[in-house]
Amino acid sequence: MNYCPQCQSSQLVKSGIINKRQRYKCKNCNYNFTVNKIGKKIDQYYVTKALQLYLEGLTYREIERIIGVSHVSVMNWVRKYNIHKVQNTDYHPTYKILNQSELSIYFSKPENTKGAGMIVTELGDKYMVIKWERFKE
Numbered sequence: 001m002n003y004c005p006q007c008q009s010s011q012l013v014k015s016g017i018i019n020k021r022q023r024y025k026c027k028n029c030n031y032n033f034t035v036n037k038i039g040k041k042i043d044q045y046y047v048t049k050a051l052q053l054y055l056e057g058l059t060y061r062e063i064e065r066i067i068g069v070s071h072v073s074v075m076n077w078v079r080k081y082n083i084h085k086v087q088n089t090d091y092h093p094t095y096k097i098l099n100q101s102e103l104s105i106y107f108s109k110p111e112n113t114k115g116a117g118m119i120v121t122e123l124g125d126k127y128m129v130i131k132w133e134r135f136k137e
């Protein structure tokens with residue numbers, strides 16, 4: 001199965017041959033590309049992570065920066081899986097990317113764990129700590 005390099009949709013139609021290469025058009029985002037540009041299917045692991053981060057309140061651009069997939073892909077997954085974010089105006093997430101030893105140092109300091117909930121999620125070979133802080137009034 002082939003996928004659009006821009007949005008990972010598999011709804012492709014052939015649209016002529018350019019320089020002896022088959023050209024495709026994506027029916028989802030209208031992107032035109034030749035066969036050597038066909039995107040590899042993005043690992044489901046990153047789809048799950050991206051949707052988790054989206055639910056935690058991160059923006060598309062932040063998710064793009066952290067996971068390294070285009071924000072267009074993330075927007076498409078949100079639509080595809082019909083994800084609805086809970087509106088939250090009291091807290092906003094802050095996050096850090098830490099390796100194993102930085103993570104243990106982080107947790108050894110009480111001021112880092114007090115007063116706010118947090119989750120730790122694996123991200124490649126590192127860890128991401130997402131922590132909520134109450135907006136100042």
Ligand SMILES: [Zn+2]
Binds near residue numbers: 004005008027031
């Ligand atoms: Zn597309």
